[in-house]
Amino acid sequence: MLEPKVFLVDDDSAVRDALSMLINSVGLNVITFNHPQKFLDAYNPKQVGCLILDIRMPGINGLSVQEILNRNGNQIPIIFITGHGDVSLCSNAFKAGASDFLTKPIDEHQLLGSIQKAIQQNISYHQKSSETQEIQNKIDNLTQREREVMSLVVEGFPNKIISKNLGISTRTVETHRASLFEKLEVNSLAELVKLQFTITPL
Amino acid sequence: MQKLKGVRYLDLNIWIILAIWLVIAAVALVVQISSEINQQRDNFEKQSQTIFQLIQQRIDQNETVISGLDALFNTFPNLKFDDIRSYAREMLALYPHIYTIELQPRVELSKVSNFENIISAKLNFPYTIKDFEFGGARHWHPAPARPFYYPITFMEPPIEKASPVFGLDVYADSKFHEAMAKTISTGKAATSLPFDLVENGRGYLIFEAIFSATKPVSKNKPIIKQVKQVVSILIDADKFLSKEDMPYKNLSIHLYNREFNRNNANGNIIRVESSSTPTFFAGLLPVFTFSRPIKSKSQPFEFETQRKLGWEIIHIPSTIFVLLASLTITALIVIIINQRRIARESVNSAANLLLIEKERSLIRETFEKQRRQHEAELAHVARLSTMGEMASGIAHELNQPLTAILSYNQACIRMFQEDQVDKDKILQAMKSSAAQSKRASQIIQQLRNFVSKKGNPLQTIELNQIVLDVLILVENELREQQIKVKTDLDKSNSLVTANRVQLEQVVLNLVLNAMEAMKDTLAEHKQLFIVTRADNNVISLSFQDHGQGIPAENIDQLFNPFFTTKSNGMGLGLTISQTIIEAYGGRISAKNYSDGSIFMFTLPIATV
Numbered sequence: 001m002l003e004p005k006v007f008l009v010d011d012d013s014a015v016r017d018a019l020s021m022l023i024n025s026v027g028l029n030v031i032t033f034n035h036p037q038k039f040l041d042a043y044n045p046k047q048v049g050c051l052i053l054d055i056r057m058p059g060i061n062g063l064s065v066q067e068i069l070n071r072n073g074n075q076i077p078i079i080f081i082t083g084h085g086d087v088s089l090c091s092n093a094f095k096a097g098a099s100d101f102l103t104k105p106i107d108e109h110q111l112l113g114s115i116q117k118a119i120q121q122n123i124s125y126h127q128k129s130s131e132t133q134e135i136q137n138k139i140d141n142l143t144q145r146e147r148e149v150m151s152l153v154v155e156g157f158p159n160k161i162i163s164k165n166l167g168i169s170t171r172t173v174e175t176h177r178a179s180l181f182e183k184l185e186v187n188s189l190a191e192l193v194k195l196q197f198t199i200t201p202l
Numbered sequence: 203m204q205k206l207k208g209v210r211y212l213d214l215n216i217w218i219i220l221a222i223w224l225v226i227a228a229v230a231l232v233v234q235i236s237s238e239i240n241q242q243r244d245n246f247e248k249q250s251q252t253i254f255q256l257i258q259q260r261i262d263q264n265e266t267v268i269s270g271l272d273a274l275f276n277t278f279p280n281l282k283f284d285d286i287r288s289y290a291r292e293m294l295a296l297y298p299h300i301y302t303i304e305l306q307p308r309v310e311l312s313k314v315s316n317f318e319n320i321i322s323a324k325l326n327f328p329y330t331i332k333d334f335e336f337g338g339a340r341h342w343h344p345a346p347a348r349p350f351y352y353p354i355t356f357m358e359p360p361i362e363k364a365s366p367v368f369g370l371d372v373y374a375d376s377k378f379h380e381a382m383a384k385t386i387s388t389g390k391a392a393t394s395l396p397f398d399l400v401e402n403g404r405g406y407l408i409f410e411a412i413f414s415a416t417k418p419v420s421k422n423k424p425i426i427k428q429v430k431q432v433v434s435i436l437i438d439a440d441k442f443l444s445k446e447d448m449p450y451k452n453l454s455i456h457l458y459n460r461e462f463n464r465n466n467a468n469g470n471i472i473r474v475e476s477s478s479t480p481t482f483f484a485g486l487l488p489v490f491t492f493s494r495p496i497k498s499k500s501q502p503f504e505f506e507t508q509r510k511l512g513w514e515i516i517h518i519p520s521t522i523f524v525l526l527a528s529l530t531i532t533a534l535i536v537i538i539i540n541q542r543r544i545a546r547e548s549v550n551s552a553a554n555l556l557l558i559e560k561e562r563s564l565i566r567e568t569f570e571k572q573r574r575q576h577e578a579e580l581a582h583v584a585r586l587s588t589m590g591e592m593a594s595g596i597a598h599e600l601n602q603p604l605t606a607i608l609s610y611n612q613a614c615i616r617m618f619q620e621d622q623v624d625k626d627k628i629l630q631a632m633k634s635s636a637a638q639s640k641r642a643s644q645i646i647q648q649l650r651n652f653v654s655k656k657g658n659p660l661q662t663i664e665l666n667q668i669v670l671d672v673l674i675l676v677e678n679e680l681r682e683q684q685i686k687v688k689t690d691l692d693k694s695n696s697l698v699t700a701n702r703v704q705l706e707q708v709v710l711n712l713v714l715n716a717m718e719a720m721k722d723t724l725a726e727h728k729q730l731f732i733v734t735r736a737d738n739n740v741i742s743l744s745f746q747d748h749g750q751g752i753p754a755e756n757i758d759q760l761f762n763p764f765f766t767t768k769s770n771g772m773g774l775g776l777t778i779s780q781t782i783i784e785a786y787g788g789r790i791s792a793k794n795y796s797d798g799s800i801f802m803f804t805l806p807i808a809t810v
Contacts, residue, residue, distance in 0.1 A: 011681070012602045014638050018609035021631055025616035058682045059725075083601035104605035108612040 002126075004119045005049040008032045009039050009065075010081070011057045019052070019106070026112055036065045045074055048126055050099065050118035052111075055082040055089055063089065066096050075125050077118035081106060128198075135199050138184050146183070149176040153189065154196050215536070223532040230524045238515045243490055249450050250492035250507040253443065257457060257472075257505060260299055260442045261498045264435065267293050267300060268391050268410045268500070271433045275412040279430070283324065283356055290358035299441035301405060302364070305356035306372045306382075307431035311349055321355055325368065329355075332369045345371050352382060352432055363400055372432070378407060385411040386429050391500035396439070396459055396471045403440035404471055406459075408500055410434070439471045452478035453509050460495070460502040471503060478512050487511040595678050599645050603638035610635035648675045662808045663705065665696040665734055665743055672709045673732075676717075685717060685728040695736040697808040700786045708779040708790075712745045712801045715775065718768065719749030719799060736807060744802035751794045760792055779803075 006028050010016050013034070020030040033039040036057065051069075055062035066078055077099035082089070090101045099121065100114040142150065145166075152162045159177070163170045186192045274289060275281065290303040309317045314331060322329040331345045331353040345351060352373040357364065373382045377397055384392035394407040414430040439457065448455075455474040462469025489510055496503040610631045617628050648671050673680070673687060680687060698705070713730070720728045731746040752760065759765045761780045766773030776790075783790045783803045790803035 012606070014606035014634065014641075015602055015609075017634060018606040018613065018631070018638075021627070022609045022613040022616070025613045025620075058684055083598045083605065104601045105608040106605055108609070 002048055003029065004123070005047055006030045006115060006119075007039055007043070007049060007051045007076075009034075009036050009052070009057075009062075010054040011035070012054075015054075015104070019111075022108055022111070023115065028115065036060050036062070040065070040068065043074075043076070045072075045076070046126075047076075048119070048122050050077045050079060050115060050122060052079045052081060052115075055080045055086055055093070056084055063092060063096065066093065066098065070096060075122065077121050079111075079114050079118060132199050135184075135195055139199070141183050142180055146176050146180040149173060150180050150184075150192070150196075153177060153180075154193050219532060219536050222535060223529055226528040226531050227525055230528050231521065234517075234520055234524050235515055238517060238520075239488065239511065242509075242511060242515060243488075246453070246490040246507070246509045247492065249453060253447065253453075253455060253507065254492070254494055254505050256447055257442050258496055260297075261496050261501050261503070263297050264300065264408055264437060265391065265498060265500060267297060267303075268408050268433070268435055271303065271435070272391075272410045272412060275431070275433060279414060286356060287358050294359065299438050301399070301436040301438040301441075302361065303356075303358050304354050304407075304434045304436065305431055306352040306354055306409075306434065308429050309351045309353060311347060311351075314351070321369075325355075330369050331371055333371055333374055334367075342366060345374065348374065361401075372409075372434070378409070381407065381409050382432060385409045385432060389413060389427070393459070393501045395461075396469065399436075399438060403438055404473075405436055405438045405440075406471060406501075407434045407436050442472060443474075448474070452476045452512060452514070453507055456506040456508070457496075457503055458506075460504050464504065464506070476508075476510060478510075480510065481512045487515070596645060596648070596675070599678050600642055603642040603645075606638040607635045607642070610638070644674060659701060660699055661702050662697055662699050663702050665698050665705070665741055665805070666691040666693070667696075668702065668705050668709055669732055669734065669743070672706055672713055675710065676713060679717065680730075683717060683721070683728065684725045685720060685730055687730045687732065690731070690733045692734045692736045692741070695807060696734050696741055698741060698786070698805045699808040700782075700805065704782045708782050708803070709743070711775045711779050712803075715801065716745050716747035716749065719747045719751075722750060723748055739807050740804045741807050742802055742804045744800050746795070746800045747798045749798045752792060752799050757792070757794075761790070 006023055008016060008020055008023075008030055009032070010019070011034055016032045016034065020032050023030045031042075033042070036053070037060070039051070053062045053065060062078075062080055069076065069078070078093075078097075079100045079102065080090075080093050080098055081102050081104060083104040093101055099118045100110075102110055102114065139147070145168075148166060149162060152165060157165070159170050159173045163173045166173070181187070181192070184192065184195060186195055270293070271289075274286075278285070286303075286305070293303065294300055309331065318329055318331065331351050332342045333345045334342055345353075348371075350373075351371045353369045353371050354367055355369075357368070372378045373386075378394045381392040381394040384390075389411055391408050391410045394409070396404055396406045399405045409432050411429045412431050412433055413427040442457070443455075453474075454476040455472055456464070456470070457472035458464060458466075458469040459471060460469075467473070487510070489508060491509075492505075492507040494505050496505055614628050614631050614635075617624055617631075669689065669691060673689075716730050720730070727748050729748050733742075733744045733746070735742045735744075756765075756767065761776045762773075763777045764773040765776075780790050783805065786805055788803050788805035790801070792799060792801045794800075
């Protein structure tokens with residue numbers, strides 16, 4: 001799952017063959033499909049990688065595929081390629097979240113650069129998502145009281161105020177505070193705040 | 203909706219509602235009345251039984267008294283009047299329905315005057331044996347000579363009004379003769395026929411003969427009994443039942459002597475008619491009857507009661523309840539019927555709404571589809587009808603091999619720089635790259651041919667090749683529209699003398715028309731079948747599509763200038779094609795077949 005893979009969908013067999021050879025030559029794993037549906041059927045969201053997608057193909061066009069992937073919440077970065085001068089399609093593709101848009105004949109530097117960027121993006125997304133999951137698990141481990149204390153601590157309230165607010169003794173507040181710091185594996189208020197930020201982005 | 207409901211309740215249904223209520227009420231009332239009738243029947247039976255027993259009791263009492271008197275006289279043959287009187291008074295006190303107790307001694311003719319004297323002295327007034335003439339004069343007169351008489355000598359109580367009867371020969375009186383004779387001969391009590399009493403009312407006499415035993419002359423001869431006197435009690439039948447015994451005013455009671463027919467008023471002992479007012483519906487109701495014979499040896503009576511039902515069978519509170527209950531039930535039924543009708547209607551209207559909705563959405567869908575098709579058609583036509591679009595198509599076509607060539611080469615460069623050089627892979631890449639270059643050059647060639655401005659030189663050309671060239675040119679479009687192309691090109695000969703470009707124009711036009719014809723065909727049916735045939739001196743080329751076919755009215759106009767079925771076409775394609783073909787000595791035609799249309803043209807084979 002973590003070994004990055006490049007998915008390539010184009011209806012022209014020569015283009016598929018040539019491009020995959022090129023991408024292989026930089027040591028990346030390529031899987032080709034002559035039809036988007038075949039890709040959709042084979043795709044596993046846990047797989048780290050990116051998708052190179054021809055925008056105009058008989059029967060189904062690349063933007064529709066992007067729409068399907070977006071609807072399913074798939075985060076795989078898409079690099080569109082086209083043999084037509086599809087300027088309007090280009091802007092639509094980017095608006096819908098495309099990673100890049102390249103015209104044929106494809107410049108190798110542009111292609112490989114896009115691929116790298118896309119894969120990096122995907123890796124950090126997966127990392128972040130598992131990170132987020134880890135943090136969320138830790139937070140779920142807290143008791144109700146600990147969570148209440150935490151939310152007031154990150155706001156910057158001192159223990160005295162917290163104890164007044166929650167109607168418990170300062171000693172109890174200190175106990176909760178120590179416990180939640182330990183459970184969340186943070187050593188300082190700054191770390192706690194950062195952790196909070198990670199899971200609840202602005 | 204409220205208003206609508208109201209209308210529903212109040213229109214033609216009001217009569218049906220009324221009818222339903224009437225039916226239910228009628229049924230309920232019938233049930234109620236039937237049970238009431240049964241109740242009344244039971245009451246009637248009980249009452250009748252009670253009264254019967256009462257009368258039976260009286261009858262028995264009568265028998266007791268008469269046998270008591272019989273026993274008294276047999277025990278004390280020479281009882282004095284005063285003693286008899288005191289006994290009688292006791293009896294009379296006990297039994298109010300016994301009117302009088304009388305004595306009728308037997309008087310032989312020979313002893314009459316003597317007898318009369320003795321009795322006159324006893325009673326202190328002139329006493330004669332007499333008869334009463336009922337018919338005619340209605341008066342007393344002395345009895346004529348008869349063998350014997352049974353005159354009344356004693357009466358207790360001595361009723362003033364009845365004093366004239368003293369001396370009446372009861373035996374001779376037509377009313378009493380039969381009973382007297384019976385008791386004299388049988389020695390048992392006998393009842394007279396009923397008659398009207400002097401003081402109103404109905405009554406009858408019970409006679410019992412008292413015998414004196416004559417001592418037998420000799421031991422062997424039987425004892426001859428001889429009647430000494432007849433004792434009688436007069437029964438006032440009206441006193442059988444007191445007012446307290448008779449609270450039932452709707453009961454009619456009939457006690458009569460069995461020797462008479464029930465309808466014969468002469469036999470009536472008690473005849474009490476019901477005092478309740480008859481009702482108009484009495485005829486519909488059952489009449490209760492009770493009939494039983496009185497058990498008595500001396501008094502052969504028949505007891506009957508009758509009851510005609512009247513208003514009492516209708517119990518007002520129950521009836522009101524029944525009417526209200528049936529009204530409620532009717533209301534419920536009406537509501538249920540209405541609910542079901544409304545439900546049915548709302549289902550109907552819901553179904554209708556659904557149907558209308560379905561229709562609407564169907565129309566919308568069809569419209570949408572048509573619009574999209576139209577757009578696609580427009581787009582398609584716009585793309586194909588201009589040279590610019592054709593060029594764009596060609597440009598894209600060129601781009602594919604170019605992309606491949608570039609990537610192959612760049613891959614090779616990288617692969618060469620690896621530590622471990624994969625020679626086979628590089629070789630493969632370079633071969634593919636070269637092939638793609640050839641592909642590209644072919645396309646260029648077609649393009650050149652297509653846009654050639656070098657006039658129209660005649661060439662000897664292969665028709666088959668032209669077909670292939672044109673197919674490459676529209677490769678992209680064919681693929682986009684998912685049209686499968688099948689070719690059957692006669693390899694024996696396809697040489698013609700014509701201008702290449704022009705022929706390509708014709709072939710292209712026909713191919714484009716075929717594609718246009720199949721734009722609505724299902725993808726799996728989209729097939730273009732191209733056939734060339736060399737036959738004698740002529741080569742024919744046909745394009746068979748699986749499209750919508752040519753409408754009958756258009757077939758004749760197909761090749762006319764400016765005739766087009768496309769919204770965005772000039773209508774010159776086929777006209778120009780025809781001009782070109784005919785210029786080279788050929789013929790072009792079109793026809794329909796079962797699954798689409800076939801366009802074909804012929805050209806003379808080139809003579810080398």
